[in-house]
Amino acid sequence: GSRGVENRLTDKEIAEADGVIIAADVQVDMPRFDGKHLIAKPVAAGIHKPEELIKEAISGNAPVYKAESGSEATESADGLSIGQQIYKHLMSGVSHMLPFVIGGGIAIAIAFMLDQILGVPQDQLAKLGSYNEIPALLKQIGDVAFGFMLPVFAGYIAYSISDRPGLVAGFVAGGVASVGGAGFLGALVGGFLAGYAVELIKVMLKKLPKTLDGIKVVLFYPVLSVLIVGLLMLLLNVPMSALNTWLNDFLNSLSGTNAVILGLLLGAMMAADLGGPINKAAYIFATGTLAASVATGGSAIMAATMAAGMVPPLATFVATLVFRNKFTAQERDAGLTNSILGASFITEGAIPFAAADPLRMIPSFIAGSAITGAIVMFLNIKVLAPHGGVFVIFLVSQPWFYLIAIVIGTIISAALIGVLRKKPTV
Structure with missing residues (x-):
């Protein structure tokens, strides 16, 4: 973990x-x-x-x-099927990347908040986050931590594929993607490219004499993999950078109906499997938009994803209070715990309820989460932090409307649970 x-x-x-x-x-x-x-x-x-x-x-x-x-x-x-192997490699990268995203992202967000409190002249707003001395130091720290995001992501994808020999090639792939503007998508592709390139190098050098095993690991693998992957990434950066720029421009241009549809989709994905591959796909997509939006006040997509992910556990908490006769004593206790998990953006708290009655619980979760995601996107509410739930509410652009969107989705999901769920037989 x-x-x-x-x-x-x-x-x-x-x-x-x-x-x-x-x-x-x-x-x-x-x-x-x-x-x-x-x-x-x-x-x-x-x-x-x-x-x-x-x-x-x-x-x-x-x-x-x-x-x-x-x-x-x-x-x-x-x-493991090919799809399962790819998912395993991707999750390895994500799990190692998240601490850098969360730590660095929140440090940068606090720098912006402190600068606003200390005051920044109107003609210096472009320097918001680094105008005053203390916020500038915090932002410098956050930028360094955040800057490791793509190299670590690509590095540990490659590590999952080819173990330690793949780590250096993966870090290089992520670093080149970051410097060259290929962004999150470039690092994702680069991580897999690095891992399988190292596997190919292993095959090519397999017949070397046993006496060279030691030098093979400390010299041949890193030198060949860095050169090969680095050159390939320089070529790959051109189309990936263009794709990344287009995607960012497209997401920034979303408004009205298009934004609502994206919010509905992301919200539904967050509740579809409660921390599984679909949920993680939405979350990874959202964190990818955060890196490009820090300078503009945060990402609405990240805000919609986090708000939607809070709904399922909060809905079980509300449902176990309002519809007590439809839950066992053990489930009511779990529902109380979910009040904290939901507020903290830990969607997995709703898994026991979904596992016990998936046909009723999951559609209820999806409905509320989708509505919450749509409201956040429609109002263009932004957040500077990739995690934290209500505990980072001060980093949200419109905190009251954000909380209202979460409450609306929670009530919708809880009401559907109350209508659809049957009383326990025991």
Whole structure:
């Protein structure tokens, strides 16, 4: 998770294990499982088919994992479709990128807020955020942290594909995308390009003598990958930069009906799978717009996405209060917890409710979130922070209207839950 590895397996525990199950959507440290019967599956398989996976892992029929000699090994793709592998690589990049986006973005946002409080002359508004000394220092720190966003994103996509040999090539790809104006889309493509380029280099150098294994990892891989990926990214930057500019201009030009439709779509995506691939796609898209909009007061798309993501858990909180007889005591307790999770923009708090009754809960969530997203986009409400929920309300351009949009969506979702949900049978 974002906190790093908790309760890490010891060497003794791994040695005593009859088999290993990797149920993950991000890159896992694999060489420690060398020689063990191992199967790799998506997280969903671990949730829905645990008994089946355990039986397969300890049956003795699972493939034996072999770490590559002289380098870090990549995770076995057994059991993962191409789409699942791509999603895993993408999520690896996103999970490592988010702390830089959130930390840097909020530092920049605080700099803007402090500058407004301290006062900036009308003829110096172009320097808002860096006019006064203290805000200028905060903005400098935020800019540095924010500047790592694209290299880290591309670097850890490449790392997920080809492990440590891919890290330097990925960072270079993201850095070239950032400097060359290719932006978030360029870094995304560059990360995959770097990862698979390193995999190709590994294949090309596979027949080198064993005596060169050490120098292969510390010299051949980084030098060749940096040169090859760097040159390819310089070429790729031209079309990707044009595409990025067009996309930013298009998004900035959205107004009226078009903005409402985009808000409806983003809101629905945030509630469709509550932290799954669809939700993450909307959120990644929104964070990509934030980087280009900091200087203009923030991103309406980011604001719509965050507001819509707050609705499902808040709706379960309201529904468990208003329609108490339709929930068990345990669900009512979970609903109370969701008041904090929702206010913090942790959409995943609504997952237990959706899992228990998906046909009624998910459409209810989608309706409220979509309406909230549409209202925020229609009013062109902007936010400078990529996360934080109501706790970053001071970074929202129209805070009262923003809160009203969230409340409207929450009431709509809660009302639909009350109408559609049946009383518990127990």
